Amino acid sequence: MKLTRAHAVHRTTKRPESSTVILPMLRGARRFALISLLVPIACTNSAWAQPLELRNTLMPEPSSLSVQPGSFQIDASMTVRFTGTHDEVLEQATTRAITQLEDLTGVELSKDFAASAGAATFEIKVDHPAETVQSLDEDESYTLVVRPGYIGLNAPTDLGAMHGMQTLLQLVQSQPGGYVLPAVTISDTPRFHWRGLMIDCGRHFQPIPVILRTLDGMEAVKLNVFHWHLTEDQGFRVESLRFPQLQKMGSDGLFYTQAQVREVVAYAHARGIRVVPEFDMPGHTTSWFVGYPDLASGPGPYTVQRRFGIHDAAIDPTRESTYKFLDGFLGEMAGLFPDAYMHIGGDESNGKQWMANPQIRAFMHAQNINDTAGLQVYFNQRLLKILTKYHKHMVGWDEILTPGLPTDIVVQSWRGVDSLSRGASAGYQGILSAPYYLDAMKSTADHYLADPIPANTCLTPDQQKLILGGEVCMWGEQISPQTIDSRMWPRTAAIAERFWSPATVRDVPDMYRRLQVMSLRLDALGLQQISGPQRMLRQLTGNTSSPEFRTLTSVLEPVGLGARYHLQHTDQLTPLDGLVDTVAPDPPSRHQLDQAVQEFLADAPQHERSRDCLEQQFRSWVQTAPALGLLMRRSPRLTDYAPLAEQLAVLGGIGTQAIDYIRVPSDMPAGWQKAALAQVTAMEKEKNLVRFTVLAPLEQLIQATGGNSTE
């Protein structure tokens, strides 16, 4: 019997036994003696909800944390004092944090930072003011001390103070009568300097509100690099005043004005986030050529490319006019984006247009360039000169890692940790991205456990220092402003922990527990990973309340980019508003059903509770199905999914039976186990681009009937 995918899912979510050994201090700190603010409350709300418990819900986990008795009561007597340096950046960050604290607690707090000390003091001591342009190696550490009547936040820089404030907000706990911060001592510093999130705004444009709320989410999870993928075959998304036909002809009117770019850069800076723009060259450049066909290696005219994938169109690297243009364009962009790094892409250039052009071939011959890879090295060397002239460091994808380039470039690896390690061995700085591609629709656990420097790395300690960090990548083929949040969040919060926290923080169930709380915090910031899918469901069903559909969609997830592309042949113009866009990758159901099944099978003290929750869940699937099927058949956009309703009922029936047969094995009819397994495994195949999230634990339940007698 084959259960490959399902087994893989299960493997990644089981508890690593070693975590209590690895992290003794954190282990000890994991339970605060206080009531958590945001943990879901009771099984009455959902079969999955956890009981009210007293727990650490920080994400990312700090490097060191200890809990003391007592707490700081949040009330109107709290005053903020700056006892070190403080500039506008810090004051604004503090105001925002205080406002968020008010929103969390409903308590009106003083924002008059000049006030004399009150009964309770929040003392902020920063050694140095913020740098005008945030740098890669700026100190981001902080210490946070909370005790009754006193909060002390110390940091060498504004950045550390900003991170400390986010930690502080995450410490808020409710208890009868009010809100408190538990007494703690936290000393925290990030593991990696480069903790990024890339958004591809080329293939689908993302309006400014999406970018701004994303930056809010990044701040909350201590990410510090927004990598803005601005140009693609499918769209040129930034305004150039020197070469206005770039955006005028290459964007369908969907681009960021320079004023908007400045706003984004300032907004990010105020949140401790650098903005690294990417202008992908020499491939992925069709949109440039619509307005400037002379830049291309092949004859025009060009139109904006609608199809995805690797295209032949490429910049002509042999003409001096190309470099004159790029000097002008990149010089303009260098002024617009203050960060010291600029990303030139460099990926997936197939060289076809180059080889088809006799003049380019002649140039290669004359210059003793053997192949198109060599020609790209030549191009990159010329680009490097331009970037250096404008005081920018070069960043590029794997392909730029070639002998001809100096080691002060930064290589972003989409190929994986081995490629990254080879670069580091050769002295190149690197950023890992391959395991953090959100469009693969993988589980949070999969992303979470992938480490830029795995425990078994062959790199020397000095080579390890060349691994600057990692970047989450949100590619744009199949996302819209309506769906991007549910693809990015909350999974990105867990990856952010990978980049910030000690490598030893790898407890998957604990990550999922904290992630659920973190998701509600992100929701409070205006991110739409919860509200967006609910809105799309309202639109699909034409109803403000669709409990039947919420039952179904909570156990569905979209297939990954590749599968969808293969099955649906999407291009830039495909509407992204179907059920596949409505359901979210790795919804809580996957981990929660798994956990309930593990508890039930372990015959633990929670046995009774987990059985009740499982039975309640399975029953809801069975009960929902008839109405669901009826509703689906009435809506043209859902008719094709109607079989899912019947499948849901089947799954619920099988689950109920499995529980019965585990309790009373003698009740199980002959052949039931085999037949049930066959039914469930048959559902592993995607159905109209979506698939069930709950099959693996169900299969485990079935396996457990009759004492694993089937194999």
Next chain:
Amino acid sequence: MKLTRAHAVHRTTKRPESSTVILPMLRGARRFALISLLVPIACTNSAWAQPLELRNTLMPEPSSLSVQPGSFQIDASMTVRFTGTHDEVLEQATTRAITQLEDLTGVELSKDFAASAGAATFEIKVDHPAETVQSLDEDESYTLVVRPGYIGLNAPTDLGAMHGMQTLLQLVQSQPGGYVLPAVTISDTPRFHWRGLMIDCGRHFQPIPVILRTLDGMEAVKLNVFHWHLTEDQGFRVESLRFPQLQKMGSDGLFYTQAQVREVVAYAHARGIRVVPEFDMPGHTTSWFVGYPDLASGPGPYTVQRRFGIHDAAIDPTRESTYKFLDGFLGEMAGLFPDAYMHIGGDESNGKQWMANPQIRAFMHAQNINDTAGLQVYFNQRLLKILTKYHKHMVGWDEILTPGLPTDIVVQSWRGVDSLSRGASAGYQGILSAPYYLDAMKSTADHYLADPIPANTCLTPDQQKLILGGEVCMWGEQISPQTIDSRMWPRTAAIAERFWSPATVRDVPDMYRRLQVMSLRLDALGLQQISGPQRMLRQLTGNTSSPEFRTLTSVLEPVGLGARYHLQHTDQLTPLDGLVDTVAPDPPSRHQLDQAVQEFLADAPQHERSRDCLEQQFRSWVQTAPALGLLMRRSPRLTDYAPLAEQLAVLGGIGTQAIDYIRVPSDMPAGWQKAALAQVTAMEKEKNLVRFTVLAPLEQLIQATGGNSTE
């Protein structure tokens, strides 16, 4: 027995008997022979949901509509053709409409407007291109013809075409197998030229994303003036390059840059919306004086005012330096805001600072100005000269309507229709606002039935032409970016119908029916009147799913501005994140329970269904209450509301009993009716700033037991 408020509610929602006489054509058109896309589907979802019916769901209602047999099938064969003039504005509007059509139907449509005619054609014929600056009296009419295989949209201007596209989107209906537009002929033109929405961004700043999505909503309901209240005692919200201390010292850092203003103006223009800025003078100006104390009539220094209400601070109208400043400032703003109208406020200037200043009193004496009203006339006359110099018409609140000003100013009436009519009698143009103050938290029906030119008007037809229209007002004392949408929408959609549709369109139940559909359309645009309260509930309860709280909050609404101000003493710094901010004014429950009770009492054919729905609803209140009370007592921010849970159970019990006793009067114990009424009326008092929406129909049910024997 007193039931004043409850009776008032009932009165406004009963069906006007005369509508079939007044609107024969519309009446006839009200039922399409097709399945509506968005009407809630079944009583299984909610006790209120309507049965699937075949209805007209347009809002605002067009001036004339007729339905023919047949329909236009929406599929990939549809091509768009421009057969008249077409400019970029029209192309972009068309692209947006086509994209929305794709989102509604899931069908990928051609956006290649140069394509040759397909099997199905959408022909757009516009006579004249858009004006660079939209003018007040630009022709907004259109005709829309839909028949099998053909859509024809004709309009004299882009504006009409844009309105027609919104109507087209609202015509989309689903039927088994796909989406269609019913065959119709619509000829439509607005009743009023000035159909506005004012947002006060002074008292609480509203970020750009809020403004942009509001403009999307305005476009959908054919509003055409965004009145941007930019300056207040509590904040100066627009960047001045000439006088930068205005925003630097008067805004807490919360202001719109000039680049953002230009973006908003362009975004509005692309949607057929004018942007009229307001700089409120001479009162409501404290924030100006923080940076420029010499402008004030009293001695400084000044700080940003946190308290609301009428303050003494006022511009000094006697110094020439004041007019030099205002000439510079208004000249700068005249360049930033292209609209021909500029609003100078003029309201609530109490004259106290003027009378306290000996120099000002001396000036009045020297100029023969008798009182502060006279001094304000002098000030307005000087302002008028400046505005005229910059080619702007003056708009102001009621107070500017004084003999000293010419009749080409526009008076916006916050005092009411009588004041407006007096202005028109004196030859002044006017806009009605008083009945459209959203912060009063009145029912949609209340707003909807208020007419800028009531049927009993004394104005002559020529005088009536001076009534330019109306403006919805969203004042900023008690709104945040998180709550503003649920205060504005969907009520504003109904008021927009008042401004657009014939005066005879006044069927309240039909308005509520269409409003529910409209609310889902607004939700699709990203407006947050549904998702925002859901998000706040998640944050208040710390839970992703809170069915108990949704049951409760669906029958609660906030008290009005005045009551809250009086009870809570809010100022600008008060957190706006309590239960009062979470619940929405006039939720569907009010009208829906009323309707169900009317149906039940009418003993109509729906009797059985309405009884089931009522019983189901009442039962859910009773069943929810225990868990709800428990949850509330566990959360510090909800503890005080716990009595509401018990009250909900009481209401549910009384409702159930009332139904029983209406069916079997002999079962009713002696004294029950009186006791029940007393219990319900006792609940009319607000509880922690919220109140029940369902008391009036419940009282009616109780009254109906035992044949009205209590009075």
